[in-house]
Amino acid sequence: xxxxxFTKSTSVRGLILNADETHICLIRREKRGQLYYVAPGGxxxxxxxxxxxxRREVQEETxxxxxxxxxxxxxxxxxxxxxxxxxxxxxQGQLIAPSGQEASLLWQKDNGLFHPEWIAFSALKDLPFxxxxxxxxxxxxxxxxxxxxxxxxxxxxxxxxxxxxx
Numbered sequence: 001x002x003x004x005x006f007t008k009s010t011s012v013r014g015l016i017l018n019a020d021e022t023h024i025c026l027i028r029r030e031k032r033g034q035l036y037y038v039a040p041g042g043x044x045x046x047x048x049x050x051x052x053x054x055r056r057e058v059q060e061e062t063x064x065x066x067x068x069x070x071x072x073x074x075x076x077x078x079x080x081x082x083x084x085x086x087x088x089x090x091x092q093g094q095l096i097a098p099s100g101q102e103a104s105l106l107w108q109k110d111n112g113l114f115h116p117e118w119i120a121f122s123a124l125k126d127l128p129f130x131x132x133x134x135x136x137x138x139x140x141x142x143x144x145x146x147x148x149x150x151x152x153x154x155x156x157x158x159x160x161x162x163x164x165x166x
Contacts, residue, residue, distance in 0.1 A: 015089070023121070025040060
């Protein structure tokens with residue numbers, strides 16, 4: 001088992017499957033003229049256990065409750081001085097509007113749109129998912145499942161798509 005140092009620049013992200021494993025929960029972001037998708041999650045509070053933090057962030061952003069015992073660490077991506085630790089998880093729940101601090105971000109002009117969605121695995125390859133590494137994992141999941149060993153990757157680029165101005 002590897003030991004990771006969780007710092008202020010560490011966040012946790014959940015790759016959350018629906019009950020029949022046909023869809024994944026992602027957050028649609030429209031910010032500063034860019035459209036992109038991210039996995040639900042966020043920063044850890046001081047001294048917070050990563051699993052507790054993941055459950056809290058997912059509940060705040062999506063309203064979903066993660067199944068007990070169904071959370072597994074997949075790996076870590078480093079980008080621009082930050083660390084994102086990814087976990088797989090399952091839920092039986094339905095998406096609801098964000099709560100807590102995330103609710104205030106939903107429509108703020110400076111923060112853009114923040115909207116949780118269930119996305120079919122078949123639609124993933126065409127989405128501007130911010131992490132190319134995670135997008136590859138998601139596209140491969142229906143055929144290969146999650147990786148058997150934890151990954152640790154340094155990403156150099158992030159993907160977004162310009163929004164069309166109407």
